[in-house]
Amino acid sequence: MTDSLWQRLDQAARNLTPVALTILLLILSLVPWRLPFLPPLGLSLIVISVYYWTIHRPSLMPLAAVFIIGALADLTGGAPLISPLVLVAVAGVSLSIRRWLVGASAIIVWGGFVVAVFDAALFAWLLMWYVSGTMPNLGPGLSGALLGAAAYPLMASLFTRVQRVVLR
Amino acid sequence: MTRMGAIAAILHPLRAWGDRIALFGFVLIAVGLVVVERSSPELTSRARGAASDLVAPILNLLSEPAAMTAQAIDSVRELGRLREENAQLRSEVARLLQWQTVARRLDAENQELRALENLAPDPKVKFVSARVVGGSGGAFVRSVLIAAGMRDGVRKNQPAITGDGLIGRVTEVGNRSARVLLLTDINSRVPIYVERTRARAVMTGDNSDQMLLNYLPPGADVAVGDRIVTSGQGGVFPPGLPVGVVTSNDSGTIRVQPFVNWEMMEYLRLVDYELSDLLLPLDTTDPRHGPQ
Numbered sequence: 001m002t003d004s005l006w007q008r009l010d011q012a013a014r015n016l017t018p019v020a021l022t023i024l025l026l027i028l029s030l031v032p033w034r035l036p037f038l039p040p041l042g043l044s045l046i047v048i049s050v051y052y053w054t055i056h057r058p059s060l061m062p063l064a065a066v067f068i069i070g071a072l073a074d075l076t077g078g079a080p081l082i083s084p085l086v087l088v089a090v091a092g093v094s095l096s097i098r099r100w101l102v103g104a105s106a107i108i109v110w111g112g113f114v115v116a117v118f119d120a121a122l123f124a125w126l127l128m129w130y131v132s133g134t135m136p137n138l139g140p141g142l143s144g145a146l147l148g149a150a151a152y153p154l155m156a157s158l159f160t161r162v163q164r165v166v167l168r
Numbered sequence: 169m170t171r172m173g174a175i176a177a178i179l180h181p182l183r184a185w186g187d188r189i190a191l192f193g194f195v196l197i198a199v200g201l202v203v204v205e206r207s208s209p210e211l212t213s214r215a216r217g218a219a220s221d222l223v224a225p226i227l228n229l230l231s232e233p234a235a236m237t238a239q240a241i242d243s244v245r246e247l248g249r250l251r252e253e254n255a256q257l258r259s260e261v262a263r264l265l266q267w268q269t270v271a272r273r274l275d276a277e278n279q280e281l282r283a284l285e286n287l288a289p290d291p292k293v294k295f296v297s298a299r300v301v302g303g304s305g306g307a308f309v310r311s312v313l314i315a316a317g318m319r320d321g322v323r324k325n326q327p328a329i330t331g332d333g334l335i336g337r338v339t340e341v342g343n344r345s346a347r348v349l350l351l352t353d354i355n356s357r358v359p360i361y362v363e364r365t366r367a368r369a370v371m372t373g374d375n376s377d378q379m380l381l382n383y384l385p386p387g388a389d390v391a392v393g394d395r396i397v398t399s400g401q402g403g404v405f406p407p408g409l410p411v412g413v414v415t416s417n418d419s420g421t422i423r424v425q426p427f428v429n430w431e432m433m434e435y436l437r438l439v440d441y442e443l444s445d446l447l448l449p450l451d452t453t454d455p456r457h458g459p460q
Contacts, residue, residue, distance in 0.1 A: 027223065027230070030227055030302045030303060031227060031231055031234050031302065031303070032231055032235075032301070032312065033303075034431060041307075042307030043307070063194050070198070072219065075215055076223045077304050077309065078216060078220070078304055078347045079304065079306035079308070082202055082306075084201060085195065085201070088195055088198050089195070095187075127202055128309075128354075130202070130206060131209075133206075134354050134374075136308045137374045137375040140307045144307040
């Protein structure tokens with residue numbers, strides 16, 4: 001009995017890994033790295049995580065969690081609450097195209113991500129324009145998305161390892 | 169077995185429908201949040217203060233190794249240009265010494281004139297120094313999180329400066345953390361004047377690395393290299409704080425490069441000018457102000 005309770009607790013903790021990893025990435029993207037030429041990452045790192053887990057383990061990245069992560073990102077980053085909509089849209093679109101991406105080659109999944117991360121940056125830019133009433137410069141959004149696109153293969157291989165070791 | 173299969177066949181589309189309804193629900197709530205942010209952004213301000221209080225200690229811990237790494241990289245880069253920088257600094261020291269003489273003479277003259285005119289002293293100035301622990305999360309927001317809040321005397325709208333000049337102002341205050349909106353943010357509006365010609369304008373951010381000058385009087389003379397300082401209109405920023413320098417003037421679009429490099433900024437100071445004392449209504453019971 002105790003054994004099975006422990007097992008269940010252990011499994012629950014393991015199942016929380018994708019969401020916990022995303023929150024960790026959120027905190028890391030808030031740290032002022034003070035590195036020259038590093039553009040503001042924005043949501044890019046979080047979009048990587050939401051996209052990856054929605055495609056590979058959708059049950060471990062529920063929409064409610066995606067929504068809360070978006071709200072947390074904006075509240076801690078001092079931004080208006082637009083990221084819940086951006087991230088839920090990313091998750092929704094990823095869910096609808098997931099059947100073509102599961103089992104597809106890594107390059108195709110990466111290609112899907114590149115489209116997703118640029119669309120997310122563009123969508124966030126439009127929402128910011130709507131909320132603030134003035135058109136923001138799109139530059140930092142695009143460079144953040146580019147950095148996210150470049151970082152995807154590395155992050156995805158890290159997540160694949162986590163999936164093998166922790167989630168089993 | 170066939171019964172189980174039949175149940176599964178019914179449940180599967182039901183579950184798919186459930187997922188779709190959940191997605192629709194979350195999209196609807198998220199759209200609602202966006203609309204609320206546009207119509208009444210102050211509603212979420214308190215939640216933001218609480219959230220920054222929550223992450224500030226974690227970021228404080230993480231920002232120290234990050235700062236050390238950045239310093240190490242910076243010192244390696246600086247080694248390469250030591251010679252060049254040395255020569256540059258020597259000529260600057262010579263130039264500044266001349267300025268020092270001028271400043272001393274002006275200071276003495278100023279004090280004499282003040283004594284002569286019996287001028288009221290400037291309002292008291294207090295400072296709160298704070299460590300920068302967080303950048304802005306979004307790519308379309310330019311702000312920093314500092315590890316000082318209400319309990320340290322930080323108040324909304326206090327100007328934030330470094331030794332080089334103005335950075336921005338406090339927009340949200342938590343108990344132990346606060347957020348400073350940088351001059352380059354799209355919501356930043358600062359009344360300024362061009363130091364050389366005294367032409368007044370409003371400086372706005374557009375989320376790029378430079379700021380824009382708006383509402384300049386027609387025919388105003390602004391040249392590349394002109395220094396921009398705060399005008400003090402509107403009461404939020406005191407007059408005379410250095411802001412930046414004009415870098416381009418393309419047919420009316422004037423761009424200003426800030427004096428402060430906030431990518432590298434580790435500490436900043438918040439200024440409390442105690443202007444609120446000056447804004448109090450006059451005491452009518454005081455015989456000096458009462459009706460004669």
